[in-house]
Amino acid sequence: MKTYELKINGGVHKAEVEEDTPMLWVLRDALGLMGTKFGCGVGQCGACTIHLNGQAVRSCTLPVESVGNAEVTTIEGLAEEGELTPLQAAWCEHDVAQCGYCQAGQIMSAAALLKAHPHPEDSQIDEAMAGNFCRCATYARIREAIHTAAA
Ligand code: FES
Numbered sequence: 001m002k003t004y005e006l007k008i009n010g011g012v013h014k015a016e017v018e019e020d021t022p023m024l025w026v027l028r029d030a031l032g033l034m035g036t037k038f039g040c041g042v043g044q045c046g047a048c049t050i051h052l053n054g055q056a057v058r059s060c061t062l063p064v065e066s067v068g069n070a071e072v073t074t075i076e077g078l079a080e081e082g083e084l085t086p087l088q089a090a091w092c093e094h095d096v097a098q099c100g101y102c103q104a105g106q107i108m109s110a111a112a113l114l115k116a117h118p119h120p121e122d123s124q125i126d127e128a129m130a131g132n133f134c135r136c137a138t139y140a141r142i143r144e145a146i147h148t149a150a151a
Pocket of ligand 1: 037038039040041042043044045046047048049058059060061
């Protein structure tokens with residue numbers, strides 16, 4: 001076991017965990033940040049997506065020892081001062097979520113996309129979101145919400 005001081009959502013959080021613990025479990029089990037979801041555990045479904053220095057990454061395959069001083073953002077840290085981001089507001093406007101399980105990961109991937117491409121084409125959306133699976137097939141609404149947020 002080792003104690004890590006992690007920069008998460010604008011604060012510093014201490015976690016005492018094994019060095020190879022995936023960030024998904026550091027967030028959920030050690031820190032109680034339950035918004036990041038476990039889907040497959042092998043980097044294939046996108047449910048566990050977080051940001052590392054603004055880039056979308058799969059937290060289920062990201063060992064805590066590799067995070068270092070990087071800024072981690074989870075779905076809990078996306079809204080600023082209690083205000084939904086335009087992306088989150090668009091998600092609500094389009095009623096994107098159905099069962100909702102994958103949606104935190106979807107939004108984190110979409111947020112990273114909009115940071116890199118503020119006005120993405122459909123092809124850029126499809127490429128950026130291809131690794132985020134939704135068993136309710138909300139893909140059309142996800143695309144609409146991203147376009148609304150980008151407008
Ligand atoms: Fe991490 Fe599926 S739980 S990609």
